[in-house]
Amino acid sequence: MTEVVAQTAPRASFLTRDRIIKWAPLLVLVFLTLVFPFFEWLEDLQEGKQHLFLVDSRFFSIRNAARILIASTPALMVAIGVTFIILMGSIDLSMEGTVSVCAVIFAFAFISWGGTLASWAWLAIPLALVVGAVLGFINGLVHVRLKIPSFMASLAMGFVGTGFALLLTGGDRIRVEDEIFRSLLTVRWFNFPIMVYVALAMTLLAWFIQSRTTLGRNFYAVGGGEELAHASGLNVTRVRLMGFTLAGVFFAMGALLAVGRIGIAETATGNNFMFISITAVVVGGTALWGGIGGVWNTLVGVLIVNVINNGMVVIGLPSYAQDGVLGLLVIIAVVLSTDRKSVSFVK
Amino acid sequence: MYELRQVDKHFPGVHALKGVDFKVKRGEIVGLVGENGAGKSTLMKVIYGAYQPDGGNIALDGTTVRFQNPRQAMEHGIGMVFQEQSLILNLTVMENIFLGYEQQFVKFGVINWKAMSEAARMQLAKVKLDIDPGMTTSELSFAQRQLVELAKVLTLEERIDGDLVILLDEPTSVLAKEEVELLFNLVKDLKQRASFIFVSHRMDEVLRLSDRIYVMKDGAVVDVVSHDEAEVDAIQHKMVGREVDKEYYREQKQRPYDAGKVLLTFDGVSCDKRFEDVSFALHPGEVICLVGTEGSGREAILRTIFGLETPTSGSVAIRNQKVTRFSARSGVDAGIGYIPRERKVEGIVAGMNVYENMTLSQMNKYANAGVLRVSEEKTLARNWIERLGIKTPDVYKDCGGLSGGNQQKVVLAKWRSGGAEIMLLDHPTRGLDIGAKEDVYEMIREMSHAGVGIVLVADTLEEAIGLSHTILVLKDGQFQKRFDCAPGAKPSLYDLVHHMI
Numbered sequence: 001m002t003e004v005v006a007q008t009a010p011r012a013s014f015l016t017r018d019r020i021i022k023w024a025p026l027l028v029l030v031f032l033t034l035v036f037p038f039f040e041w042l043e044d045l046q047e048g049k050q051h052l053f054l055v056d057s058r059f060f061s062i063r064n065a066a067r068i069l070i071a072s073t074p075a076l077m078v079a080i081g082v083t084f085i086i087l088m089g090s091i092d093l094s095m096e097g098t099v100s101v102c103a104v105i106f107a108f109a110f111i112s113w114g115g116t117l118a119s120w121a122w123l124a125i126p127l128a129l130v131v132g133a134v135l136g137f138i139n140g141l142v143h144v145r146l147k148i149p150s151f152m153a154s155l156a157m158g159f160v161g162t163g164f165a166l167l168l169t170g171g172d173r174i175r176v177e178d179e180i181f182r183s184l185l186t187v188r189w190f191n192f193p194i195m196v197y198v199a200l201a202m203t204l205l206a207w208f209i210q211s212r213t214t215l216g217r218n219f220y221a222v223g224g225g226e227e228l229a230h231a232s233g234l235n236v237t238r239v240r241l242m243g244f245t246l247a248g249v250f251f252a253m254g255a256l257l258a259v260g261r262i263g264i265a266e267t268a269t270g271n272n273f274m275f276i277s278i279t280a281v282v283v284g285g286t287a288l289w290g291g292i293g294g295v296w297n298t299l300v301g302v303l304i305v306n307v308i309n310n311g312m313v314v315i316g317l318p319s320y321a322q323d324g325v326l327g328l329l330v331i332i333a334v335v336l337s338t339d340r341k342s343v344s345f346v347k
Numbered sequence: 348m349y350e351l352r353q354v355d356k357h358f359p360g361v362h363a364l365k366g367v368d369f370k371v372k373r374g375e376i377v378g379l380v381g382e383n384g385a386g387k388s389t390l391m392k393v394i395y396g397a398y399q400p401d402g403g404n405i406a407l408d409g410t411t412v413r414f415q416n417p418r419q420a421m422e423h424g425i426g427m428v429f430q431e432q433s434l435i436l437n438l439t440v441m442e443n444i445f446l447g448y449e450q451q452f453v454k455f456g457v458i459n460w461k462a463m464s465e466a467a468r469m470q471l472a473k474v475k476l477d478i479d480p481g482m483t484t485s486e487l488s489f490a491q492r493q494l495v496e497l498a499k500v501l502t503l504e505e506r507i508d509g510d511l512v513i514l515l516d517e518p519t520s521v522l523a524k525e526e527v528e529l530l531f532n533l534v535k536d537l538k539q540r541a542s543f544i545f546v547s548h549r550m551d552e553v554l555r556l557s558d559r560i561y562v563m564k565d566g567a568v569v570d571v572v573s574h575d576e577a578e579v580d581a582i583q584h585k586m587v588g589r590e591v592d593k594e595y596y597r598e599q600k601q602r603p604y605d606a607g608k609v610l611l612t613f614d615g616v617s618c619d620k621r622f623e624d625v626s627f628a629l630h631p632g633e634v635i636c637l638v639g640t641e642g643s644g645r646e647a648i649l650r651t652i653f654g655l656e657t658p659t660s661g662s663v664a665i666r667n668q669k670v671t672r673f674s675a676r677s678g679v680d681a682g683i684g685y686i687p688r689e690r691k692v693e694g695i696v697a698g699m700n701v702y703e704n705m706t707l708s709q710m711n712k713y714a715n716a717g718v719l720r721v722s723e724e725k726t727l728a729r730n731w732i733e734r735l736g737i738k739t740p741d742v743y744k745d746c747g748g749l750s751g752g753n754q755q756k757v758v759l760a761k762w763r764s765g766g767a768e769i770m771l772l773d774h775p776t777r778g779l780d781i782g783a784k785e786d787v788y789e790m791i792r793e794m795s796h797a798g799v800g801i802v803l804v805a806d807t808l809e810e811a812i813g814l815s816h817t818i819l820v821l822k823d824g825q826f827q828k829r830f831d832c833a834p835g836a837k838p839s840l841y842d843l844v845h846h847m848i
Contacts, residue, residue, distance in 0.1 A: 213717045214710045221707055224696035231655065231687065232708040232761070233679030291698040 024336060025285045025300045032304060033060065036311035043315070059314045062191050069192060070185065072306040073199040074099075074258040076299065079277035080206045081136075081250030083298045084243050086281055087210075089223040089290025090143070090150035092244065095251050095277060097161020098135045099270035102128045102255035104165045107174035107265035110181070117180040129252045135161060136248020140241040154244075158274070165267045173266040176259055184260035195257050202253055207295045215242055223290025279326055280305045283333040304329075348373050348408050349394075349425070349512050349542070355402030356389055363389040365567040366403065371512055376534065376543045378557030380550065382586055382807065386566040387546055391514055394544065395427040396420030408509070418447075424507040426500035427514045434484050434492055434499075441467035441480035444499045448506070470498040474533055490526040493518055497533070504540060511541035518545075519552055531556055550579050562586055595785070596813025600792045601834045604633035604816055609667060610769050610800040611652065616661030621647035622824040624661070627817075629769065631798040634791065636805055636815035636832075638843055644824040645804045646688070649771045652802060653685040654678035665769070679708050681769075684762025686755070688773040688804075694758045697747025701739055702728035704746045704757050709765040731760035735790065752783025759790060763799075770794060772803045776810065788814065808844070812837050820846040 037057035044051035054060050078095050085092040106128035114121035135157070143153040176182075184195040210216040218239040221229040230236050254273065259265045284301025286293025305326060312322050351369040355362075363386050371377050381387045392398040393405075396414030404411045407423055414420040417427065434443045441460075444467050445452070452463045460481075467480035474494045484492065500513050515534070519527045534543055534556065547553050553560060554577050562570040562585045570585045572578075611629040616622075622644030629635055637645040650656045651663065657673040664670060665681045678685070687694060695704050702724045706713050713724050728742040735756045739749055746757055755775060762770060772791070776784040791814055794801060805811035811818060818830040820843055827846040830838045 212719050212721065214714045214719060215717060217703060217707075217710060217719065220699055220703070221696050224698045228694065228696055229707070231653070231675050231685060233676045234707070235676060291696070 021285065021336070025283065025297060025304065025333075028283075029300055029304050029307065032307045032311065036060075036307075036315060039315045059311055064310065064314070066188075066192050066196070068303070068306050068310045069196045069199075070261060071310065072302050073195050074254045074261060075273065075276045075280065075306070076199050076302045077202060077250050077254035077257060078273045079280040079298045079302050080203065080295055081247035081254070082277050083206075083281050083286055083293070083295060084210075084219055084250075085150070085247050086286055086288060087219040087223045087290055087293060088240060088243050089226070090240065090243075091278075091288075092136075092139065092154045092247050093151060093274055093278075094135070094139050094154040094158035094161060095254075095273045096270035097158035097163075097165070098132060098139075098248055098251040099255040099258065099273055100165035100267050101135060101161045101168075102132045102252040103259050103265040103269040104168050104174065104267070105131050106256060106259060107176050108168065110176060110178070111174065116178045121178075125256060128256055129249050132248040132250075132252025132255070133245050134248070136245040136251070137241060139248065140244030143244065144237050144240050162267060162270065165270070169265075169267055171267070173264050176263055176265060181260060182263055184257070185263075195260055199257065202250070203295060203299060206250070209246070210295050215239070215246070219243060220291055223292075225291075275323075275326070276302075276305060279330050282330055285333070288334070348510055350406045351390075351393070351400075351403065352406060353403035354390075354393060354400040354405070356393060356398060356400050363566050364393065364400070365565075367563075367566075367568050369394075369561060369568065371542045371544060373510055374538050374542060375558045376538065376545055376556055378553040378560035379544060379546045379563065380553055380560060380582060380586060381563030385563040385586070387563055388516075389566075390563070391427070391516060391544075391546065394420075394512075395425055395514055421503060422507070424503055424509050424511045425514070426503050426511065427516070428493070428496045428500055428518060429516060434495060436483075436485040438484060439481050440471070440478065440484055440487070440495055443484055443495060444470055444480070444502060446499075448502070467498075470502055471495070473501050473504075473537070474498045475529075490522050490529075493522065493526075493530065494533075501537075501541075512544065513537075513541050514544045514546070516546050517548065519547060519549060527552070550582065554579065554582075595788075596810065597788050597792045598813060598834050598837075600796075601816070602632065602796060603833075604795070604800075605631045605798065610665065611802075612664045612667075613648075613652075614662045614664070616651065616658045616663055618644075618647055618651055618656050618658045620824065621656075622821065622826075625819075625821075625826050626661075627819055627829070629800040629802060631768070631800055632795050633817060634795055634801045634803055634815045635817045635819060636803045636811040637821060638805070638808065638811050638818050639821035639827075639847055642823075643821040643847070645821060646773060647824075648821075649685065649773055649802060649804065652678070652769070652771055653683055655685075679765075682765075682767050683769045683771065684708075684759075684765070684767030685771045686758050686762070686773060686775055688777060695746040695749075695754050698745060700743045700745055701732070701737075701749075701757060702742045705731060705761045705764060708761055712765075727764055728760075731764055735760055736786070750783070752779050752786060755779065755783070755787060756790070763794070768799055770799055770801045772801060774804055774806050776806050808840050812840070812843070818843065822847055 036059045037054050040057050040059060041051050041053045058064060078099065082092050082095060106124050109124035109127050110121045113119065113124060139154050139157045142148060142157060143150045184198065185193050187194050189197065218229070218234055221234060222236055222239050226236060255269065258269050280301035281298050282288065282301070283304050284293065284297035286297045308325060308329070309322055312325065349371040351367055353366045353368060354364055355366060356364040367390060369390065379387055379390070389398065393400050396417045396419055399413070399415070405413065412423060435446070441463050445463060449458055452459045464480045471478065471480065474497050476491060476494045476498065478491065484495070487495065503511055518530060522530065545553060545556055558574050560572050560577055560582065561568050562572070562582055564586055572582065608631050609628050610631055613625050613627050615624050615626055617624055625648060627635065637648060639645050647656060651658055654673040654675055654677050662669055696707065705728050706724045710719070713720050725742050731737070732739060732742070737753050737756045739753060746754060749757065776787050779787065791801060803814060805814065812832060815832045818832055818838065820827040830842065832838065
């Protein structure tokens with residue numbers, strides 16, 4: 001080998017732009033968990049009540065933490081599903097329809113096969129996951145085979161799903177009242193209900209898929225450089241199909257937890273998941289053009305969104321203000337995480 | 348009248364312009380030549396305002412000016428005719444000509460198309476182009492588009508009081524011979540109206556057209572010669588700045604290839620209109636260089652070998668096995684490695700780290716049922732980092748943050764570690780500095796010694812001659828001639844150019 005070529009070593013400064021972007025979501029989360037108790041403290045101070053910062057906070061308590069986590073779990077599953085898609089540089093907007101269909105089919109199957117987890121009705125759980133996978137697969141097929149942009153394909157599939165769910169239920173609510181199934185919410189280990197642990201396990205599984213499997217690596221490769229992935233012999237079409245299928249499974253998981261949380265399956269079960277999950281993914285720092293981010297970002301993002309939702313209730317902001325705040329949050333997150341010097345035009 | 352004084356420009360890790368003095372007089376045609384990476388395009392960008400210099404100053408008629416963007420430069424009479432054609436193809440000719448300056452035709456918020464068409468016709472007359480300004484630009488030939496671009500820049504004449512400076516960046520690269528003549532006559536005619544800066548790879552054209560020629564090398568102007576004193580050899584000598592010696596291309600390390608075995612055969616292969624009836628054989632240890640101008644079919648041949656294009660006739664065989672399925676997947680499986688021209692776009696995935704990039708094409712070898720054995724990947728990466736001398740702090744470094752030469756090595760390691768026996772290199776040294784280039788030459792020799800067959804599209808003809816065992820000259824998709832390049836008996840530049848153009 002010839003002479004060493006002179007080149008600049010990367011500056012070893014502590015606060016690099018990359019590092020700030022990487023940790024910003026977590027810092028925001030910490031900041032938020034401190035700022036809501038501060039508002040409480042301020043309020044009590046004005047009323048002259050005794051209030052020790054954090055200790056006397058209604059927000060900063062284990063009870064409230066459990067509340068936030070319970071509210072987060074279904075959204076977390078859906079957001080993780082869509083994280084994989086966004087990592088590939090695509091987007092999946094079918095979650096509301098998919099969640100509704102999975103929830104409704106699960107409820108019907110569960111009730112007609114015995115109505116309790118102690119019977120054959122437990123098969124309704126794998127059934128729901130399979131339904132999610134199939135819907136995701138169809139979604140991917142429409143996108144890949146018909147060459148429709150993923151945004152349009154999945155949005156349309158989402159509407160099809162919502163319509164199908166309505167067709168199945170006829171607008172009725174289906175109650176799932178099995179004690180064992182509801183123990184997801186009712187039984188608590190160390191102050192937190194079982195569904196929180198289920199979500200944690202699924203998050204670990206998602207992280208494993210992301211970092212330790214060829215599939216996860218392929219998501220990053222497709223998102224970072226689709227042409228290159230193709231030229232390296234990857235079957236990009238197959239990766240996309242598998243991505244959408246996997247997302248479908250996580251949407252189904254979200255549906256199961258959503259039903260477990262409120263005990264009801266209906267067409268409206270899927271409502272609001274689109275906004276919450278996409279917001280969470282973006283706020284968590286996963287880049288919309290793909291290749292950057294991952295499951296942990298999404299976890300932080302989901303927590304940020306739910307902490308804000310919960311905190312605004314605790315300090316007594318009207319609910320219509322909450323959507324506005326979340327909307328602003330998305331814009332701020334994208335502004336912060338985009339290196340605008342490198343993109344001159346955005347379509 | 349237009350002058351750059353001691354202009355400096357730095358980029359991270361590169362000193363792109365080193366105290367450049369540059370001057371254009373009224374009605375003068377100034378040529379600008381230099382190798383790839385000599386700083387020509389950076390200089391051009393400084394001139395037309397896309398880059399701001401970080402040292403020195405720019406003077407117009409003696410007054411110092413500073414352009415924040417190309418538009419400001421245009422308002423001072425400096426226009427650019429782009430090499431990559433910059434017309435918007437779905438707009439009409441007149442819309443393109445007045446793009447960004449439609450205001451003059453607007454009345455009550457509505458564009459007066461008739462007035463614009465008249466004005467456009469006038470501009471087109473300046474470049475002697477008689478076409479309907481209402482035509483959609485995509486219907487024009489390349490030569491016509493080039494003239495429209497020139498007409499677009501010439502609208503400055505009406506808008507600006509002072510003198511014009513027009514930059515022509517490789518204006519002849521897509522033109523046929525008669526069209527080049529046409530353009531040159533036009534430029535000579537326009538000399539009374541504007542000064543020109545002419546950048547081209549074609550030395551003879553620069554020599555013919557320019558009044559003075561600036562020669563650049565490694566970010567500095569190394570010589571200025573007037574038209575009458577200009578000599579191709581002397582200029583080339585200064586551009587390269589060193590004897591194009593055998594040492595540089597590692598010619599002494601060139602060993603004869605193994606003619607007994609065949610890795611790859613092309614037998615009368617054609618692919619649409621990109622190339623026709625091409626035949627050759629690649630042997631272990633052989634470096635074949637495809638030589639031709641842009642668009643002569645060199646890249647298409649590489650892409651066909653790799654399986655990204657499907658030939659329309661003829662047959663391709665790898666190790667005497669006829670190839671029936673053309674896809675990147677089958678190319679990779681057959682042990683072909685492809686290093687495309689745009690490393691940033693197609694070479695490495697920025698955002699993925701060193702070991703992830705290296706195993707990208709062979710992930711299944713490092714996975715059980717889809718679960719990766721990451722520690723093995725890292726070991727592989729560490730081996731190759733050492734073997735190729737890749738400069739990276741560790742295997743976790745994002746490849747997007749490595750220098751061009753090191754990215755190139757990562758890509759090379761990716762294919763070589765996967766056991767590729769046929770390597771396709773498309774401009775492997777483009778944009779690298781000289782040291783990194785020599786590293787690449789060294790690697791090519793090393794691969795060749797290891798029995799890898801290499802098909803190369805080189806950045807310069809000298810490189811092609813220096814590196815290859817065999818040169819195939821192509822022109823407009825047609826095979827022209829085959830040269831044997833044994834050390835000591837290499838063809839000259841002239842021999843090749845003769846068949847290329």
